[in-house]
Amino acid sequence: MGDRALQRRIANGEIKRSAPVDSTIRNWVRAWKRDGLLGLLDARSLRREQTWERIDERYRTVAELVFATLDGDRADANISELDRRIKVELKRAGHVDVSTPQRLTAEYLAHLKRGAGATTRTQRSRSLQRVSGKEHFPAIRPGQIVAIDATRADNLVYDPLLGRPFSVEILTAIDVATRVVLALRVVPKSADGIDAGLLLYDICRPFSMMVEGTTISHWRWAGLPQVVDASDVAVNVGRRSVAPDFTTLQGEHHIPGVMPDAIRADHGSIFVSDHFRAILRDFGIDLLLSRGKKPTDNPHVERWHETLQRAVQQLPGYKGRNTSERGRLVAEEALVTAAELEEHLRRFVALDYHRSWHTGLVIGGEPTARTSPLELWDIMLDVTGRIDVPQRADMIYQMLPVKWGTVGVAGVEFAEMVYDGKLLDDFRNVARGQFRDDDNKVPFLVDPHDLSSIWFPHPETGRVRPVAWRGSFFTDAPMTDTIVQAVRRRVRERGGNHILSRGSAQRQILDELTELTSGPVPTDWTAKLSAAHRRVEQSRKDHEEAQAAQGATRDEATQSGGNEARTKTPHTDSPQDDVPLDILDVPWPTMRADS
Structure with missing residues (x-):
């Protein structure tokens, strides 16, 4: 029956016969007469291999x-x-x-x-x-080598001042031996040497994060001593385990601190700057630079940048790694701020990355064993022993550049900004050679990210105290959140801060009445303002934390009354400027394991 249907379709012309045509048969006959059976083979099978x-x-x-x-x-x-x-x-x-x-x-x-x-x-x-190394860094203990790098965040963030999105960078420090992320900061793009120094500041400080129910705290500096003894007796604190509890997310999550032996970085301008090199020299840290344009020389932190994709894709404003991955409505989404992005990434580190199996952590004698970064940190410390962590409340000021200025009747001037305060009364007419042999200038610490204050290390008390800019009341005037939001809304409605500036009314009169035009506004103006806003925000947070820590150490020493007194790590928000730092002469924890 099937054959009849096939024959009918062939007869009707629906399909053609599968038999060769007459000309093909004649060609086969000629080939057989000429070459015999060899002529009947497919010529393609006899073709020589093309090399x-x-x-x-x-x-x-x-x-x-x-x-x-x-x-x-x-x-x-x-x-x-x-x-x-x-x-x-x-x-x-x-x-x-x-x-x-x-x-x-x-x-x-x-x-x-x-x-x-x-x-x-x-x-x-x-x-x-083709040019990368074939072996990992010889890091066999925590802190031996810490790899740092900067990468552009693949998320747009929101600037509440200008009401517009802008780009930021992520600075990360990762311990090579254990893959523990020791520090992470979100900074404006084109980070500088100050940002790199503050990243080292975070590397040296242990942090903790608390989860209670559905509430997650910020990363908090957990570096003040648990036991304070003000009687010049060395303080020893048993090393705390930082390994996570895999049964629950509730409780405290540790981010350890360490004084690294060496920093591994590329030839980025922030890592080879004179300021960053000077900080490393003061702390006795070696700088290991990768070869130029060879990111594979620093593979551990480069691989971390891939892991970051899991974190940034969870937030709105993800723009992809290139334009082909970017959505059309990215800039119109409800974006997070730079501070919120940093907080999200730190939560990801503490609650996800540090608690996950890291496939790059392979133990030679037990290659199938699965470990997380914090677990390996604890394991290595059990084997290698103590690590030294400098825990001075004023350590941040060692990361700032020093500028020398003459203190006069009106104060001291830097970059056409005058700073003054009662603190300078005893140093308005110092003798030549008191601080520096060649002149009568006084050293000050300057944070280029926030010029509302400079910092003066008092030679008698050792306390680093702020000296305010004379116009700082413009920036520090008390305002409620309602007023702040109203100001931001008004600035956005009028098109930004550059609309209202010195001489703006005069320029408008010239433009409209005499047809004169003012010079063009630089295209990068808004980007620089957003970057400055982020840096000021971060700098004030760092200084407030350091000042609060200095005040807290004095409070703990007073409460001890010469005897040991166990206290919890303080987390206060109000600095105490008038408390001396004699407590800093007391030895700090060595993090030595109890013997």
């Missing part, structure tokens, strides 16, 4: 050189353009008689293109693999 040796060696040599330039720095090119470049180089070298089979040459170029990479990202990775 690259059939292509002129000169062409292949130049082709390899041309494809070696595909390292991700230049835009990608198709096969036709690469063939053209090869022929141009051959002609420049005087080889005008080179001829290659077209089809085989195209296959050869496609083979080279697959080896180089189909995209610029792949090309960059493969070019770096």
Whole structure:
């Protein structure tokens, strides 16, 4: 029945016969008469294998050189353009008689293109693999090498002052031996040496985060001593375990601090700056620089940047790694601020990353054992013993640059800003050589991120105290949240702060009545203002924390009355400026394990 249906379809012309046509049969007969049974074989099966040796060696040599330039720095090119470049180089070298089979040459170029990479990202990775090291850093204990790097955040954040999105960078420090993230900061793009110094400040400080129910606290400095003894007796505190409790998220989560032996970084301007190098020199930390344009020399922190994708994709404003991944409405989403992004990333570190199995942590004697970064931190400390962590409440000021100024009747002036206070009364006319041999200038610590105050290390008390800018009342005037929100809303409604500035009314009169035009506003103005706003916000937070810590140490010493007194780590928000720092002469915890 099936055969009849097939025959009917053939008869109706719906399908054609599968039998060869007459001309094909005649060709088979001629081939059989000429070559016998060999003539009936498919000629394609008898064709010799096409090898690259059939292509002129000169062409292949130049082709390899041309494809070696595909390292991700230049835009990608198709096969036709690469063939053209090869022929141009051959002609420049005087080889005008080179001829290659077209089809085989195209296959050869496609083979080279697959080896180089189909995209610029792949090309960059493969070019770096040819020059990258084959072994990890020889880090065998926590703090031996800490890798740091900066990366552009793949999220837009919201500037509440201007009411617009802007880009930020993420600074991260990761311990090479254990992969523990020791510090993380969100800073404006184009971070500077001050930002790098403050990242080191965070590396040296232990933090903790508390989860109670659905409430998650901020990262809090947990570096003040648990036991204070003001009788000049060394204070020893047993080392606390930082390994997480995998049965619940509730409770305290630790982020350890460490004084690193060496810092691993690339040749970024912030890491090779004179200021950052001076800080490392003061702390006795070696700086290990990667080779230029070789990010694979610092693979641990580069791999961390990939892990960050899990965190940033959870937030609105994710713009992808390039424009091809960016959504059309990214800038219109309800964005988080830079501070909220930093808080989210720190929560991700403490509650996700540090509690997860890290596949890069492979123990030689037990390769199948799964460990988290904090677990390996505890394991290594049990084997290697103590680590030294400097815990001075005023340590942040060692990260700031020193500027020398003459204190006069009106105060001291830096960058056309005058700073004054009662603290300077005893230093208005100091003798030459009191602080520096060549003149009568006085040293001050200046935070370029917040110029509302400078900081003076008092030579008698050792206390670092703020000296306010004379116009600081403009920035520190008390305002409720309602007023702050109203001010921000008004600034946004009128188009930004640059609308109302010195001489703006006069310029408007000139523009409208005499047809004169003012100079163009720099295109990067808003970006710089957003960056300055973020840096001031972070700097004030750091200084308030340090000042509060100095006051807290004195309170604990007073309560002890010369005897040991166990206290909880203080988390106060109000600095006590008038308390001396004699307590800082007391030895601080060595983090030595109880013997």
